[in-house]
Amino acid sequence: MPRPLRFQPEKWTTHFVTSRCIQSRMLLRPSRAGNRLIVGVFARAAQRYDVRIFGLCVLSNHYHLLIATPNASTLSSFMQYVNSNLAREMGRLHDWREKFWSRRYRASAVLDDAAQVDRLKYIFTNSFKEGLVKHARYWPGVHSHSALVEKRPLVGIWIDRTQGHLRGHEELALKFHQLPCLSDLSDAAYLDRMRELSRKAHQECERPKEFLGQKRILAVEPHTKPKITTRSPAPLCHAGCQMLARAFKVAYQAFVEMYKQTFEAFRDGL
Numbered sequence: 001m002p003r004p005l006r007f008q009p010e011k012w013t014t015h016f017v018t019s020r021c022i023q024s025r026m027l028l029r030p031s032r033a034g035n036r037l038i039v040g041v042f043a044r045a046a047q048r049y050d051v052r053i054f055g056l057c058v059l060s061n062h063y064h065l066l067i068a069t070p071n072a073s074t075l076s077s078f079m080q081y082v083n084s085n086l087a088r089e090m091g092r093l094h095d096w097r098e099k100f101w102s103r104r105y106r107a108s109a110v111l112d113d114a115a116q117v118d119r120l121k122y123i124f125t126n127s128f129k130e131g132l133v134k135h136a137r138y139w140p141g142v143h144s145h146s147a148l149v150e151k152r153p154l155v156g157i158w159i160d161r162t163q164g165h166l167r168g169h170e171e172l173a174l175k176f177h178q179l180p181c182l183s184d185l186s187d188a189a190y191l192d193r194m195r196e197l198s199r200k201a202h203q204e205c206e207r208p209k210e211f212l213g214q215k216r217i218l219a220v221e222p223h224t225k226p227k228i229t230t231r232s233p234a235p236l237c238h239a240g241c242q243m244l245a246r247a248f249k250v251a252y253q254a255f256v257e258m259y260k261q262t263f264e265a266f267r268d269g270l
Helices: 032-048 072-093 113-125 187-204 214-219 242-267
Strands: 013-020 052-058 062-069 106-110 155-159 169-173
Touching: 013 072, 032 052, 032 072, 032 155, 032 169, 052 113, 062 072, 062 113, 106 113, 113 187
Parallel strands: none
Antiparallel strands: 013 062, 013 106, 052 062, 155 169
């Protein structure tokens, strides 16, 4: 199946982004050094590009990100910066010199308020729904649950490797913005809303029969390739309103047709 074209019809569209390690290997496995590097990369990228991050969870072999960007070009540049630097830093940490990501990231537009809340709830349950830990608060890796629900900031390290030399480092805190649909809330009210969403998300999620636990998670060899990997195709968009979803798909198809016509004209030298 060909990957979808980058398409953002409106300014400051929210996206749900997923990126997975090659062969689902555990190259993002939690560790004190790895967590700090991962947070540092996201924090540096957020400083560099005009983006708004709402949620993030980094599991051992993939991550999910809820983000808003002013246009498709900014999303592309931000993600290229994030994934290229994560590959270099985590590859160096785990002595992995091969291809790092399984494919280009997948970004699905989040079209309405209900979908924004749903995607953040989904992030809150990551690590719990997979049977890794008994609650997202216990995940030993990078998870926005700690910042959004527990008010524990995510602080990482950015290493300046300009011209191939270690030129120093700095500590950076990753800033999370309020969801657009909840942007009118005060900081205190937003914190209460995040705690409510986390509680509901964990209650509504089917509880796994058993959990792997922190010790076994941290002991996994990063080069490990799981025998079975479960994944589902990313939808083109997320929306609580099906009319919005259909309209988005129609607009996307029109964009694809225009892209094909432009490409053919360029190819033929017109």
